[in-house]
Each structure stands twice: as C-alpha cells, then as structure tokens.
Amino acid sequence: MHLEEITLNSMNDKLKVSAIMLNYNSKYFPKMCVEAFYRGKMNFDFEFIAVDNNSNDPISLGYLDKAEKEGLIKLIRSPKNIGFGGGNNLGAKEAKAKYVLILNPDIFVNEDSIQKMVDYMDGHKDVGILGPKLVYPDGVVQDSCRRNMSFIDLIIKRTFLSKLPWFKKRVDRYTMEDFKHNKVKEVDLLVGACFIIPRDVYEKVGGFDERYFLFMEDFDLCREIAKLGKKVVYFPHTEVTHNHKRLSGGNLFGLLKKKVFWIHVSSAIKYFLKWR
Numbered sequence: 001m002h003l004e005e006i007t008l009n010s011m012n013d014k015l016k017v018s019a020i021m022l023n024y025n026s027k028y029f030p031k032m033c034v035e036a037f038y039r040g041k042m043n044f045d046f047e048f049i050a051v052d053n054n055s056n057d058p059i060s061l062g063y064l065d066k067a068e069k070e071g072l073i074k075l076i077r078s079p080k081n082i083g084f085g086g087g088n089n090l091g092a093k094e095a096k097a098k099y100v101l102i103l104n105p106d107i108f109v110n111e112d113s114i115q116k117m118v119d120y121m122d123g124h125k126d127v128g129i130l131g132p133k134l135v136y137p138d139g140v141v142q143d144s145c146r147r148n149m150s151f152i153d154l155i156i157k158r159t160f161l162s163k164l165p166w167f168k169k170r171v172d173r174y175t176m177e178d179f180k181h182n183k184v185k186e187v188d189l190l191v192g193a194c195f196i197i198p199r200d201v202y203e204k205v206g207g208f209d210e211r212y213f214l215f216m217e218d219f220d221l222c223r224e225i226a227k228l229g230k231k232v233v234y235f236p237h238t239e240v241t242h243n244h245k246r247l248s249g250g251n252l253f254g255l256l257k258k259k260v261f262w263i264h265v266s267s268a269i270k271y272f273l274k275w276r
Helices: 003-009 029-038 058-069 083-092 113-123 151-157 165-174 199-204 217-227 252-256 259-275
Strands: 015-023 045-052 074-077 099-103 107-109 127-135 194-198 231-242
Touching: 015 029, 015 083, 015 113, 029 045, 029 058, 029 107, 045 058, 045 083, 058 074, 083 217, 099 113, 099 199, 113 127, 113 194, 113 231, 127 217, 151 165, 151 259, 194 199, 217 231, 217 259
Parallel strands: 015 045, 015 099, 045 074, 127 231
Antiparallel strands: 099 194, 107 231, 127 194
16 A cells, blocks of 8 residues: 555544654654654554654754645644643544554554554453563663552662662562563553553543653553553564663762753652652
C-alpha cells in the first residue's frame, strides 16, 4: 500500500490506533519517528497526532509543518510548554481510535511493532497498558519495566551510590535486573517512551496527571490503570529502538547543579506523597 493510500485510509471511521508524538526541540527525531511508523505493516487504519510543546528549533518545526501539509500528521501547537503529561493529554483529546499509542520522538518502531501490540491487546481485554521491549541503538536492552520503588531507590540510581554493592542490589531489584526481558510479564511500572492503552482506559483515569511537568507521570499512569483492575504488561515479542542517552550515577554535586535533576526530585516528591 502506498503512503498516500495509508494516509487517506487513516481518515475513516474505523480507526484502530491514534499515535501521539510529543515534540519539544527534538530536531531530526520527529522526522525519523514518523517515517519509521509509516514503514510499519499494519492491517488497520490509524491516525498520527503530533503535538508541539512550543518548540523553537527550526528543524523539528519545519518538518512538522511539512508533514502536516502532506497529510501525514495532524499537528497540534501548544502556546506554551505544558510538560510531558500535559502535551500528550492535549493530543489524546483529539484521538478517535480504539487505542492510544504514546511515542516519544526518539522512538523508532520496527515494521511489525504496532501490529503485534494491537493484536495482543485485542486478544487480552484485561490489559490496560502494554509496553514493548525498548533497546538502545547498539542493541542493549533498556530497563523499561520496573518494580514499585521507594524515594531512596531513585536517589541511589542517580548517584554514585548505585556502584556500591548493597545499594546496587537494591537498584537491581527495582530495575528488574533479575528478569531476562524475554517473556511477556505483568509488571508494576513501564517507562513511558512507548506504550499502548485502550482509549477508554486512558479516559477513565484522566490521562496523565499534569501535576508532574516531567518524570514520574508514566509510573503514576501505570498505577492509576492498575487501580482499575487492569494489567500492566511488558511485551518483548516486538522491540522498538529508543535513541535515548543512557544515564548513569554521577557526582552528587554535579547533579545538584542541573535543572533536570531538581525537576526529577520535584516530580518524585509529588509521586511518593500521592502513593505513600
């Protein structure tokens, strides 16, 4: 099927997937994300919704404008940066399909990724959210499913403490290092770079909690979905490439100078107060 035919078909009333990609100064990644998505082999109709969170880089903005004119995406422009959860919720309000697929712009799906996830969801009505295996560009598997953790676990993971034997054991349990990531498994938490949710479930929980500007909103969403009695499932039968820089524990004083560290701390405090 030609690209133009896929685009036209995605505009009918039988939509199966509403893909939502949030952009914030992501340069070349949105183009590669959209192109990878359209290379997918899917036997259903879909729509692709891109949300721009008030970016200022001409590369991503130029591509999104072009893709909108070509009919590849529906582009929503936020007048200000409303964060990860807020931006994705903005896109989800326009979604009309059975499933909402959250895609970071640095996610490149394989040809079979979306079809396999949808097929599994169609056959397992008790699943409320499903995440594929995430791999880095070099093929290393990302620890994208987690167990519930404590505030101290997050601090340890982001500092030099993670290199000390006792603390490392704690972090390894939280990040499920004892799990080989090669079989379908019900888990506590999924990393939010890529996952699929029935739209009715997304709406029942109110989408992402927008009190988190960045970080922890994906874990919060998993817990809200689990509260509904739905399963949180890690699905390694397909994998997607996550072009994300791997983080490692570093110098604590260096971390204290970084704005992103304090955003993470702020979100973690909100998360643990909510779920204590």
